[in-house]
Structures are given as structure tokens and as C-alpha cells.
Amino acid sequence: MANALGNETATDFYQSNATELQQDGITIIPDYYTYEQCHSYKQLSEKLFAERLASGRGFNHDCPYINSPFRHNEKFFDLLDNEPVEQILGKVLDPDFVLINTNIINRRSYKDLPPSDNTGIGMNWHTDSRYLGGKRMQAGLSFIVIIMFDDFTAHNAPTMYVPKSHLRYDRPERHADYPHKTVTGKAGTIVIYDSGIWHRGSPSTPNDRWGLFSLYGPWFMKPYYRFTEMLGEDKMNSLSPRLQRLLHNYSTPPINDDDREYTITKSFS
Secondary structure: OOOOOOOOOHHHHHHHHHHHHHHHOEEEEOOOOOHHHHHHHHHHHHHHHHHHHHOOOOOOOOOOEEEOHHHOOHHHHHHHOOHHHHHHHHHHOOOOOEEEEEEEEEOEOOOOOOOOOOOOOOOOOEOOOOEEOOEEOOOOOOEEEEEEOOOEOOOOOOEEEOOOHHHOOOOOOOOOOOOOEEEOEOOOOEEEEEOOOOEEEOOOEOOOOEEEEEEEEOOOOOOOOOHHHHHOHHHHHHOOHHHHHHOOOOOOOOOOOOOOOOOOOOOOO
16 A cells, blocks of 8 residues: 655544544545556456346446445455555544444446436435434534546546534535535545535546445444344454454443343453
């Protein structure tokens, strides 16, 4: 992976990113992964997509995605545990933060695939945060991390977002015309944004735009899937301590207080 820090120390660099993330709702780390690494992950993604398509698995025809890609190929584990995410989210959440969900996405239109029930996914203004009583929960609850396998450009359906909208607590109007910016960058770029930021996808194009999209949150948030059971005890325990933490192996609640009283069994705080 490339070293984009220059003369700035890693601690100072990541602190500035953490501050930017809290203030602006988004921060970008360019050139973290090499082109060769990204090309390799894109090939793995395409192979996995082709295999699942051949098996009869249906896909969104204008934005196919595959959840928990590490379940199908262990090389995707390496993308979940990287230093910028560890350092930045360790500051804005806490060091015991966890993975909530992850998927590989290609925002490309496939004319030979039939339309699905979720065609047009993410095309209207929305957030990936949570609402209670009609009000969005506060900024900083959870964060989306994008790792670009392709260049994200104006020609392959870049994500649009409303700057600093993570500080608002109302819902965006789905079809409104908000002043916005777009998420673009070279393959190998990491983008982290607050899940509460108002965003939407651009219309899909015939061009590839592969990337890994992951949602992280505090240790007490439920994951979308039971990772500990998905992987099994032997496989889970063979992973690095940081990956085990990310996949909730240290934060699964006990069955009752005869087992133990506290949820976290190993803290990174």
C-alpha cells in the first residue's frame, strides 16, 4: 500500500482526518492501495459476481452488490482491517468499534439482467443513519467506508452528497435539488463519511465502478449478520485480534449472567 503521509506523522495525519470527518462529515485518504492491489480485488469481485450469477442468484440490474464478500473469498478480510480506518474511527467512535455490514458494489447497468425489486437503489436523497420518533440520531453514530477498486469519476455514477448535512436531524426530501458535491478519486482511495450525511447515487452507466462499501459503528450496535456463526468458532479464532473485534467476537452478549455480566470480553480501549 502506498504511503501518502509525506513528512507528516501518522498520528497527526489521522487526527486531521478525524477532525475533518467530524466537522465536514467526510474525509478522503488518496492512494492508500496500489493500482495492482485494486485490480486484483476487482478481478476477484468480477469472478465472484459471475459465479453467483451462474448459480442462479439474482442481482439488482443497475447496481449489483454482494454482502459479506469475505464469506466467499478470505482475501477480502484484508480490506476490513487497515490503518487509516483503525486510527480514524478509533478516534471518532472508540477503539472497540465494530463492523456492521460490508459489501462489494458495482454501480453499473447490466442490460441483460432483469429488473429487480430494488432497482434504482440509493438513487434518491437519503441517509444511512437511524431515526427514532421521526428524528435522526446524532452525528457520529456510524460511518461508511469506501475503498475504490476503479477510478470514481464523473462518468461512472459517482455518489453525490450535501456537505455538512450530517449535522442536521431532519430527513432529506428524496427528490429535492440540493447543492451538492461528488465523491471522486483514483483507485486505491479510501473515503470515510458519516452515515448521517445526505447522499444519493448517480444514475448507473455502462461503465464499471467497483468498490468495497462498509458500515462501522460502536461495539453495541448489532451487525446485519451473525458473523460469529457465519464463520464458525475455528475460523473466527484464527483471525487477527483486530478482525475478531471488528466481527463482534469480543462483543457478543452473554446468554445470561451465569455466563458473564459484561458484553465486551476483550477491550481495545
